[in-house]
Amino acid sequence: MLRNLFCAGMMACALFAATPPAHAIIVIGGSGRNLQAPGLSSDSLIGSGWALQGQWGDWLGTPIASNYFITAGHVGGNVGDYFTYHDRKLRTLASYSDPNSDLRIWKVQGTFYRYAQLYTSSSEAGQQIILFGRGTQRGSEIVVNNELKGWYWGALDGRKSWGLNTVDFATGGEITGGALQFGFDRNAGFNEGMLSLNDSGGGVFIKDAGSWKLAGINLAVDGPFSLTGNDAGFNAAILDRGGLWEGGAGAWEFNADTTADKPASGYATRISTSMLWITSVLAGQVAPNFALSSQQSIVAVPEPAAAVAGAATLLLSMRRARKAA
16 A cells, blocks of 8 residues: 655655655643653663753754764755754754654764763664654544544644654664554553654664663654545544544545554654664764854755745655564
8 A cells, every 4th residue: 555654844855866755742641742851761771862852943863973963854954054952052064964864963063971882783664763853742632433543743832852662663664764563552551752852863762781762753653544545634632543544635544443453653764774874974074064164154955945934844655665563
């Protein structure tokens, strides 16, 4: 079945030459948001990445070296803009775009005294992850055949939040550069989380040998969905696609409502498959795409015409096997 991906940001995802790349975190329990540091709810989540998230425009970024941070390329930005980290504003001096993924690294003027370790193993599948973002509130319930199917995306308030999930698949070239795929599973617990608008760029962490390490950068979610199959559709955090239409205007396909749930998925760009590029940037072996000139004039990073605040988000189609229910 042809599936659409909705970028977890307000700007359009960039299209790459070979294959296309594809929001605060919505959780199942309580009010639908976790707005305090995760270590307050569980000792096992202490140091899981909350304090390593900085503000990049309306999105998040994660420091990965003393003067570099990483985020999603499709959220944009300009050399000379400021990255806010622990109430410090650090000016960006240069940007480096991964030619094979949606990752972008920015160099800053100043020093990060604490930054993330990177998850370099290819063993992400089956691992618990923690997600961070600045997306929407959890909206009203979606009920079909007297069963809760999920929640509409609510108001966008830009508050940092977190949720847990488990990596179902660690993909290669289906999504440019490789991706981590994770479903929104009804029975996975109070803190089970899914991306919504503006969660792009947030960090995804895996606990490895006792330390939480950066394993991915939020990228996209499945969507849109429809109750009728003859409208523009809506975006939502979906526990079960059964009884809903999916695919987008002009391409709606109906998901049969079966006993087993068919959860929608979120996606994060995989760190491990871009390690050669990342280490080369940090070692000074890659020339920046854009940088401040010697006279300190600002050279803007050109973005696609649609990549401006309020622009319509590009829906990206890709063919892949449906996740087993």
